[in-house]
Amino acid sequence: MDILVCVKRVPTVGGVITLTADRQAIDTKASGFTISPHEECAVEEAVRLVERFGGSVTVVSLGPVAAEEQLRACLALGASAAVLIETPDGGETGPIATAAALASVAAPFDLVLLGNEASDTGDYQVGIRLAHLLGRPAVTGIKAVTVADDGSSLAASRTYQGVLETFTLPLPCVVTVKEGINLPRYPSLPGRLRAKRAAITRVPPDSVPSGQGPSGQGPTASDLRMTSLRVPDASQKQAAVLGHGVSAVPALVSVLEEIGVTR
Amino acid sequence: MTALCLVETEDGGLADASARALTITRDLGTDLAAVVFADGIAQALAPALADYGVSRLYIAAGIDGYAPQAYARVLAELSKLTGATAVVAAGTEHGNEVLAHLGAITGLPMAANCVAVKPASDGPLTVTRQRWAGLLLEDAVLDAPVALLTAATDAVAPVPAAGPAELQASEVRQDVSAADLVVRARESAVGGGGQSLATARVVVGGGRGVGSADGFVPLEELASLLGGVVGVSRVVTSEGWRPHTMQVGQTGTKITPDLYLACGISGAIQHFAGCSGAKHIIAINTDPSAPMMTRADYAVVGDLHEVVPALVEALRTRGS
Numbered sequence: 001m002d003i004l005v006c007v008k009r010v011p012t013v014g015g016v017i018t019l020t021a022d023r024q025a026i027d028t029k030a031s032g033f034t035i036s037p038h039e040e041c042a043v044e045e046a047v048r049l050v051e052r053f054g055g056s057v058t059v060v061s062l063g064p065v066a067a068e069e070q071l072r073a074c075l076a077l078g079a080s081a082a083v084l085i086e087t088p089d090g091g092e093t094g095p096i097a098t099a100a101a102l103a104s105v106a107a108p109f110d111l112v113l114l115g116n117e118a119s120d121t122g123d124y125q126v127g128i129r130l131a132h133l134l135g136r137p138a139v140t141g142i143k144a145v146t147v148a149d150d151g152s153s154l155a156a157s158r159t160y161q162g163v164l165e166t167f168t169l170p171l172p173c174v175v176t177v178k179e180g181i182n183l184p185r186y187p188s189l190p191g192r193l194r195a196k197r198a199a200i201t202r203v204p205p206d207s208v209p210s211g212q213g214p215s216g217q218g219p220t221a222s223d224l225r226m227t228s229l230r231v232p233d234a235s236q237k238q239a240a241v242l243g244h245g246v247s248a249v250p251a252l253v254s255v256l257e258e259i260g261v262t263r
Numbered sequence: 264m265t266a267l268c269l270v271e272t273e274d275g276g277l278a279d280a281s282a283r284a285l286t287i288t289r290d291l292g293t294d295l296a297a298v299v300f301a302d303g304i305a306q307a308l309a310p311a312l313a314d315y316g317v318s319r320l321y322i323a324a325g326i327d328g329y330a331p332q333a334y335a336r337v338l339a340e341l342s343k344l345t346g347a348t349a350v351v352a353a354g355t356e357h358g359n360e361v362l363a364h365l366g367a368i369t370g371l372p373m374a375a376n377c378v379a380v381k382p383a384s385d386g387p388l389t390v391t392r393q394r395w396a397g398l399l400l401e402d403a404v405l406d407a408p409v410a411l412l413t414a415a416t417d418a419v420a421p422v423p424a425a426g427p428a429e430l431q432a433s434e435v436r437q438d439v440s441a442a443d444l445v446v447r448a449r450e451s452a453v454g455g456g457g458q459s460l461a462t463a464r465v466v467v468g469g470g471r472g473v474g475s476a477d478g479f480v481p482l483e484e485l486a487s488l489l490g491g492v493v494g495v496s497r498v499v500t501s502e503g504w505r506p507h508t509m510q511v512g513q514t515g516t517k518i519t520p521d522l523y524l525a526c527g528i529s530g531a532i533q534h535f536a537g538c539s540g541a542k543h544i545i546a547i548n549t550d551p552s553a554p555m556m557t558r559a560d561y562a563v564v565g566d567l568h569e570v571v572p573a574l575v576e577a578l579r580t581r582g583s
Binding site: 013014015016017019026036037038094095096099117119120121122123124125127128129131132133137138139140141158159160161162163164165166167168169170178179180183216217218219221222223224225226227228229230231232238239240241242243244245246248249250252253255256259260261262263 | 354366395401402407408501503513522543545556564577
């Protein structure tokens, strides 16, 4: 079973999000980069499936050359090959163009896994657009995958409004997963060493389809264009300190009574 | 001009997320039509939909069970039939999934998790949408013959229309191909039961400061005394102390309790994405400068391993 996992380089955000002066992006001068937790789980799920059924795990990312860092992290977790599709000037591409670029490398694979949504843009659509371009079935938000013993189909499930939904999809197909589908392993030392030396296949930006016009999904006139980003008005409230250690407990009980949660 | 809104049901009534989606859709200033796939109970929704300003209800019949691509096919046809200028859904897993299919079928862009829409008299629509699960907002221009949008489930309060609309209902039966029905949900009960984290009135949160799997015992006692459940931060599930189903945050569950009592949680921004819907937040932490402590309503500076058992004891004594 040959599996493709799609990952995206996104800023690591900790206590606060700071924007650049032109409000076009997150200021990453003081932060690192990572992939989303959903995608870490997608890589782990692919590695586990290949450990059981044989085959290969390829990771692909669309982004700047620096995204090689994230691809190497995935190789350290057990992926066997990595592809970097470079974006023009290393910039961001919208979901239609992203799906078109991924489709240009995804056709040979039995299963394509993605995170349910990229943690930064949160567009919730790349996996499904990719599936339509490949003419394959897709399902999103999956928390458990079981592949049939003969490898011909898989059962994918998630909980929605308190009900378990299970979907049976023939392979090849596209599945987007959420954190919690597994507990990703830590990279092993041999894995990290192998990842450091591994060759990453690069696809230059001029060979990437735009996704617009008759060959892609979008009529050229239609577009969702970001104007700017902003941090929502956080309440400027200051926490009231009830006290230190166990001496704060009486005040704590009073607050619980006030809120009305004591029985 | 018409906007079509995909409406979901919950517990036999109009889903809260769909009420919010209808509220946003009204800002488009067009006639409002709703599409419901639950043909058995669609008629029962009519009064609630009329309250939200829906003048036309399409009851989609003939598709058995949730099938996202088939739903999108029906929306595509209805959108053509009604000359819709917008198709809207709630930003739920179903809503985002169906609209993404509709985007792929029609080739149109889709704006997920919008918190505001502003039509212009002679130009494209302006939208504000959530990024980073709502930690950032994106202002954008959606330039498309049909605007495909989902409405964030936690940002806009559901508000009925000024007066109820005169509602006409009709059934539609759209032929869908076998390929559109390949992906279809089989529903079954979830094991375990108990109170759900998403809807609990009280959530007692535990983070790195809890220190171990066993460390959660006092937190569980406290939660049970307050009639609530325990939620955890991401580090707790990464350490394997508690399962991911208990995780509060951007990649876990979004909670909306009356009280969130965060114990030993520093408060990474991804965690706030999950708990900012709490009415009241109390934080217990040894570090008074932790983001959770400064962004809470009330803070106790101290070791949760001392404070929580003392609080449990105080609540017990109070009850007896």
